[in-house]
Amino acid sequence: MTETQGASDNSPLVVVDNLFMHFPINKGIFMKRAVSHVRAVDGVSFQIRQGETLGVVGESGSGKTTLGRTILGLYKATSGQIEIGGIKVDPASRHQMKEIRRGSQMIFQDPFSSLNPRWMVSSIVGEPIRVHKLSKDRKDREKKVSELLELVGLSSFYLNRFPNEFSGGQRQRIGIARALASNPKFVVCDEPIAALDVSIQAQIVNLLEDLQDEFGITYLFIAHDLSMVRHICDRVAVMYLGLLMELAGKDELYENPQHPYTKSLLSAVPIPDPIATRDRKRIVLIGDIPSPINPPSGCRFHTRCPIAKEHCALVEPAWREIKPDHWVYCHEVEPKYIPKG
Numbered sequence: 001m002t003e004t005q006g007a008s009d010n011s012p013l014v015v016v017d018n019l020f021m022h023f024p025i026n027k028g029i030f031m032k033r034a035v036s037h038v039r040a041v042d043g044v045s046f047q048i049r050q051g052e053t054l055g056v057v058g059e060s061g062s063g064k065t066t067l068g069r070t071i072l073g074l075y076k077a078t079s080g081q082i083e084i085g086g087i088k089v090d091p092a093s094r095h096q097m098k099e100i101r102r103g104s105q106m107i108f109q110d111p112f113s114s115l116n117p118r119w120m121v122s123s124i125v126g127e128p129i130r131v132h133k134l135s136k137d138r139k140d141r142e143k144k145v146s147e148l149l150e151l152v153g154l155s156s157f158y159l160n161r162f163p164n165e166f167s168g169g170q171r172q173r174i175g176i177a178r179a180l181a182s183n184p185k186f187v188v189c190d191e192p193i194a195a196l197d198v199s200i201q202a203q204i205v206n207l208l209e210d211l212q213d214e215f216g217i218t219y220l221f222i223a224h225d226l227s228m229v230r231h232i233c234d235r236v237a238v239m240y241l242g243l244l245m246e247l248a249g250k251d252e253l254y255e256n257p258q259h260p261y262t263k264s265l266l267s268a269v270p271i272p273d274p275i276a277t278r279d280r281k282r283i284v285l286i287g288d289i290p291s292p293i294n295p296p297s298g299c300r301f302h303t304r305c306p307i308a309k310e311h312c313a314l315v316e317p318a319w320r321e322i323k324p325d326h327w328v329y330c331h332e333v334e335p336k337y338i339p340k341g
Contacts, residue, residue: 011049011050012047012048012049012050013048013049013050013084013085013185013186013218014047014048014071014082014083014084014186014218014220015047015081015082015083016044016045016046016047016071016080016081016082017045017080017081017082018043018044018045018079018080018081019041019043019044019045019067019070019071019077019079019080019081019082020039020041020042020043020077020078020079020080021040021041021063021066021067021070021075021077021078022037022038022039022040022042022078023037023038023040024036024037025037025038025293036293036294037293038292038293039242039292039293039295040063040066040067040242040292041063041066041067041070041242042063042241042242042243042292042295043080043242043243044067044080044239044242044243044244045080045319046237046244046247048186048218048220049218050185050216050218051212051216051217051218052218052219052234052235053212053218053219053220053221053232053233053234053235054219054220054221054233054234054235054236054237055221055222055223055229055232055233055235055236055237055250056068056220056221056222056223056236056237056239057222057223057224057226057229057236057237057238057239057265058238058239058240058265059240059289060224060289061241061289061292062239062240062241062242062289063239063241063242063292064190064222064239065109065190065191065222067222067239068106068188068190068220068222069106069188069190070082071084071089071188071220072089072100072104072105072106072188073089073090073091073097073100074106076091076092077089084100084103084104084185084186085103085104085185085186087099087100087103098132101131101132101182102132102182102183102184103182103184103185103186104184104185104186104187104188105128105178105179105180105182105184105186105187105188106179106187106188106189106190107172107175107176107179107187107188107189107190107192108175108190108192109190109191109192109194109195110195111168111169111171111172111174111175111195111196112163112168112171112195114175115163115171115174115175116163117162117163117164118162119162119163120159120160120161120162121145121149121158121159121160121161121162121163121174122142122145122159122160124163124174124178125145125148125149125174125177125178125181126141126142126144126145126181127178127181128178128181128182129141129144129145129181129182132182134181134182134183142159144181145159145177145181146159148177148180148181149174149177151177151180151211152173152174152176152177152180152207153173153203153207154170154173154174154177158170168195168196168197168200169196169197169200169203169204172192172193172195172196172200172204173204173207175192176192176204176207176208176211180211180215183215184217185216185217185218186217186218186219186220187217187218187219187220188219188220188222189208189219189220189221189222189223190222191222191223191224192204192208193205193223193225193228194223194224194225201228205228205231205232208232209232219232221233226254226265226266226269227269229250230250230254233250234249234250235247235248235249235250235253235325236248236249236250236253236254238253238259238261238262238265240261240289240300240301241289241290241292241295241300241301242292242295242300243300243329244319244327244329245259245261245262245301245328245329245330246258246259246261246262246326246327246328246329247326247327248323248325248326248327249325249326252323252325252326253326254266256326258322258326258328258330258333259301259328259329259330259333260283260301260305260306260307260330260332261285261301261304261305263283264283264284264285267281267282267283268282283306285304285306286304287303287304289304290303296313297313297314298311298312298313298314298315298316298317299312299313299315299316299317299329299330299331301330307332309331309332311331312331312332315331317329317330317331320333320335321335322334322335323335
């Protein structure tokens with residue numbers, strides 16, 4: 001898929017164009033030639049507008065985390081182009097990546113393993129400030145760290161404590177403070193609430209929203225919880241086996257889903273109305289997600305699709321805009337309007 005997905009008249013902050021991320025599988029210890037590849041991301045394109053939150057949902061193994069890490073240059077893309085704030089993401093260019101690192105950060109899923117256990121909070125949060133030379137001296141750096149901790153709801157009293165002295169929610173707040181230390185415009189949130197207690201999840205999501213309102217941060221929000229995604233995101237992309245299946249505004253996607261995979265995911269979302277729950281039809285997919293080493297021919301989803309036809313196994317669907325800003329990867333979904341041009 002080479003078309004830009006979800007294009008907007010607004011100038012986008014993040015542009016991902018035909019991105020591929022394949023991990024080689026070598027045979028034996030000394031074999032350098034790859035015998036096959038894990039096709040984690042297999043031709044994805046989209047844009048993220050300044051100040052918005054784009055959610056990415058899908059089953060485990062669909063490539064969501066790999067997508068986020070590749071966008072930030074933590075993985076060197078197999079092919080395709082990525083731009084953040086007009087700067088090309090190229091891990092081979094030290095100068096460009098320094099600019100990317102300053103303007104883009106990541107909040108990791110596991111607050112227990114993402115913080116250095118040997119460093120105190122002052123060092124963890126202060127390291128981006130030191131690396132990017134954002135303070136005059138050590139005293140100024142400690143002042144900025146204290147302000148960041150206060151910003152995420154922690155006292156500066158915790159400056160000289162180690163990560164093992166904090167709860168999971170507090171550790172994630174430290175991780176958020178570290179991500180904010182370089183004043184980023186773009187932040188990838190890789191399931192930032194998945195490892196937290198339910199009582200803490202809403203607090204972290206509200207904190208992320210408050211920070212976005214205050215600083216105009218743009219988020220790529222990766223998650224499993226579709227209810228939370230609708231709450232925090234402006235648009236939602238549904239990912240399956242390395243490809244985007246559907247992309248639309250959150251209300252459009254949740255109220256008018258078009259792709260069978262999206263419909264299946266949404267049918268599993270709990271709703272608080274017992275009568276509506278009883279009357280709702282649950283769409284249960286058969287089998288597990290196929291291996292990304294040898295994905296199905298044609299449409300990636302045809303092996304589990306309840307409406308698949310014979311041609312679905314032979315011909316790859318086109319990525320089509322069926323309505324303004326509503327994109328679908330499916331043979332059986334008909335466009336609801338005629339695109340201009």
